[in-house]
Structure formats: C-alpha cells, structure tokens
Amino acid sequence: MTDDCDPTYGKVDRVLELLTKSKSLHILMVLDRSDSPLRFTELKALVDASSTTVSRRIKELEDNRLIVRSMNPESPQNNLYTLSKDGRDLSPIMQRLFDWAEEWKD
Template sequence: MQEFGSNNPEPIVLHCGHEDPVAFRELLTKVGDKWSILTLLGLSMMPGDRARFSELSRTLLPISERMLALTLRSLERDGLITREVFAEVPPRVEYELAPPGRSLLPALQGLVDWVATHGDQVKASRSDFDAR
C-alpha cells in the first residue's frame, strides 16, 4: 500500500483491510449501484419483503424491464435476493430479500437518511458551482 503523499507511482488501494481488494471494490460497486439500492429498498417495502416482477417494475419507475431483469439477476447471483418460480399457468415468479440483502437495509437506510438531510445542500452547492 502506498503512503499518502509519497512520490511512488503505484495506485492507492482503498480496501478497508480486506484480503482481496479487487473483489471488495467489485462488490461495493455492485451494491452501491443506483438500481441495486432502489431494488433492495423496493423489496423491503413490499409485504414479507417479497414481490413479483411487475410489482417491482411499477414501484421502481422509470426503470426499464431489461434493467430490472439484469438487476434482479445480479442481486440473485450475489445471494442478496432469492427467486422462486411457481408451477402455474402462466408461471408466477416472486423475488424476496435473502438474509444478506436484509442485513444491508440499515446501511441503505442510513444513505437514504443522509440524502434526505443533505440533498438540498448538495443541490445548492451544485447551483453555486455551475454559476461560476
């Protein structure tokens, strides 16, 4: 790890002590993605933390069906949600927060609270910056 302020050209790796900094950054980027956050929060607002694709799609407008499908697949792959297919005609598919996804909710709520508290300040700062 490079010391702050050194002339060493090696990149600084911020990984919070994680043994695999690349995997750490990859997962942080994925769970910090706008649609991942909104999808997890959307599921948390559904009864039983569970919903059908169409319910999520209506909740997360203006997300496209393609983006929602990609986001759900990614979250399922990472074990943050589960997908259950019911043998009915037409087939019914429901998505539910898995325990790791539920454990993210307090951190996501902290982020939501921060945006609610500081959103106007950030907006004003952007206006001031753009006016210069």
C-alpha cells in the same frame, strides 16, 4: 503506516460497485419495504425502469445472494422476489444511506 491494502477495501469496493448500478438500491429498498414477495411486473412498476434494467439487476442481486427468487405457487411462470438474509442484513445500512442522502447538502 503500512503499504498493504486491507482486503476488506476490495470487498467494500465490490459491494459499492454492485449497489451503485442503476436501480440496484431502489430494487433492494422496494423489496425491503414490501410486506410480501413481489412479482417481476410489480417490482418493475415500483422502480420505474425498463424490463431489461430490472432483469439485469435482479440477476446480479440474486447472483450476489442479496435477493431470492422463488416460484409463485399460483402461477408457476411468474417468479416471486424477496430479500435474502444478506439482503435483510444490508437493510439498516441502506436505510441509513438514504437518511444521510436526504440530509446531505448539495
């Protein structure tokens, strides 16, 4: 057995740190289940969190390339949010985590 730590563990730790922040997974799951891009106000209402929390999580998720912000052509001051390719790649893992949590005994 080796004393060296696999660098993948550090990557997993960083992902888990991001995803376990308040409302991060919820935002990602809402975007995953949405048929179309969502405005900030729609996203905020669906995750039932403060504007500050949603704004911070969106910024962090965008900085980590899990969501994409685009301009709303109908109203340029309102941004639209969708999952990025990386966010979509994470989707089945998130869904499996939710499924497992429902089955897990407290």
